[in-house]
Amino acid sequence: MKVLVTGGAGFIGANFVRRTIATRPDTDVTVLDALTYAGNAASLPSDERVTLVKGDIADADTVDELVRTTDVVVHFAAESHNDNSLHDPWPFVQTNVIGTYTILEACRRHGVRLHHISTDEVYGDLELDDPAKFTPATPYNPSSPYSSTKASSDLLVRAWVRSFGLEATISNCSNNYGPFQHVEKFIPRQITNIIDGVRPKLYGAGLNVRDWIHVDDHNDAVWSIIDGGRIGETYLIGADGEVDNKTVVETILAEMGFEPDAYDHVSDRPGHDLRYAIDASRTRDELGWEPTYIDFASGLRATIAWYRDNEPWWRAQKHATELKYEQLGR
Numbered sequence: 485m486k487v488l489v490t491g492g493a494g495f496i497g498a499n500f501v502r503r504t505i506a507t508r509p510d511t512d513v514t515v516l517d518a519l520t521y522a523g524n525a526a527s528l529p530s531d532e533r534v535t536l537v538k539g540d541i542a543d544a545d546t547v548d549e550l551v552r553t554t555d556v557v558v559h560f561a562a563e564s565h566n567d568n569s570l571h572d573p574w575p576f577v578q579t580n581v582i583g584t585y586t587i588l589e590a591c592r593r594h595g596v597r598l599h600h601i602s603t604d605e606v607y608g609d610l611e612l613d614d615p616a617k618f619t620p621a622t623p624y625n626p627s628s629p630y631s632s633t634k635a636s637s638d639l640l641v642r643a644w645v646r647s648f649g650l651e652a653t654i655s656n657c658s659n660n661y662g663p664f665q666h667v668e669k670f671i672p673r674q675i676t677n678i679i680d681g682v683r684p685k686l687y688g689a690g691l692n693v694r695d696w697i698h699v700d701d702h703n704d705a706v707w708s709i710i711d712g713g714r715i716g717e718t719y720l721i722g723a724d725g726e727v728d729n730k731t732v733v734e735t736i737l738a739e740m741g742f743e744p745d746a747y748d749h750v751s752d753r754p755g756h757d758l759r760y761a762i763d764a765s766r767t768r769d770e771l772g773w774e775p776t777y778i779d780f781a782s783g784l785r786a787t788i789a790w791y792r793d794n795e796p797w798w799r800a801q802k803h804a805t806e807l808k809y810e811q812l813g814r
């Protein structure tokens with residue numbers, strides 16, 4: 485099988501490529517990635533079955549040529565960071581909406597199967613005490629420029645399935661953690677701050693809840709959908725990993741040998757979503773997928789060890805990232 489992975493040099497995409505190479509000997513991978521600040525060729529495995537093409541998903545000619553010669557497209561490429569979208573929304577519209585449109589048109593032209601990677605943030609947020617979780621039937625209600633462009637891309641995919649018979653599936657996953665995540669994101673930012681002797685930064689009171697899942701569990705679910713998912717369906721991916729941000733920071737500090745209160749509160753993110761929670765029962769029941777990292781603390785411990793052991797991978801990103809945060813006052 486030939487798979488085209490857009491955004492394969494980013495966090496989740498690179499882990500997807502690594503897992504695919506390790507577990508699917510019959511599959512060759514081409515990565516299409518613009519290598520933005522978030523992409524890193526060094527995250528990819530050195531393997532003759534992996535080819536990296538540097539290019540933009542909104543470049544129709546490049547996309548057409550690559551889609552024409554593949555069996556499946558797995559579409560991870562996106563601008564992915566909420567804080568950046570609040571600062572400058574345009575790249576989010578360009579990549580997440582126009583880029584996805586470009587992928588859809590190429591898949592339609594060549595009759596190629598697409599799996600579109602999306603996020604639980606399209607559903608907005610939940611109250612802390614709401615017994616409900618997000619399901620595939622939850623109405624879309626995105627809050628940020630990032631999540632609204634992801635919601636837009638999902639709607640385009642749905643329309644292409646219905647209007648043009650495109651063979652596509654969508655997955656909406658909760659917050660991922662694990663190796664190769666950019667240091668702008670919450671967990672790696674705090675781990676690398678601590679390594680640098682800087683106190684972790686908690687937005688607002690830190691009561692916001694995220695539903696953490698290990699990146700390998702996400703990617704295994706993606707393969708289950710490609711292998712057995714129903715065309716046109718939406719699958720939610722989550723591992724019942726709800727934890728508030730304050731607890732995450734305290735756990736990281738304790739795991740790294742510091743007092744659990746050795747962090748600072750900083751100004752809150754505007755429009756900050758309060759809580760996400762996924763009901764993944766369709767994905768579990770229909771596809772037999774189950775997460776394997778069910779103990780968040782031990783997954784976090786392994787992630788801390790990875791950042792300690794792989795400083796050359798993240799060091800180059802750290803200074804520019806913290807400069808950006810300094811300008812945002814966070």
Ligand code: NAD
Pocket residue numbers: 490491492493494495496497516517518519520521522523524539540541542559560561562563564565579583601602603604634656657658659660661666
């Ligand atoms: P990331 O920011 O780490 O990686 C994004 C990758 O896309 C980078 O390699 C970047 O260079 C590439 N890219 C950006 N614009 C491009 C363009 N115009 N053309 C080609 N490549 C481009 O993101 P991530 O965290 O790995 O997220 C991957 C996907 O998963 C995104 O679609 C995101 O919305 C979704 N998602 C992420 C999470 C999470 O917790 N990180 C959870 C659910 C869903």
Ligand code: DAU
Pocket residue numbers: 564565566567602603604605657658659660668669670671673685686687688690692693694729753760
């Ligand atoms: O839910 C899935 C989404 O998860 C994905 O669609 C996004 O691509 C991904 O970035 C992530 O979005 P979040 O905004 O939830 O992730 P982030 O890592 O930026 O922040 C997680 C939480 O931690 C959030 O409540 C904000 C808070 N935070 C973040 C940073 C960077 C802090 O308290 N301090 C920080 O320094």
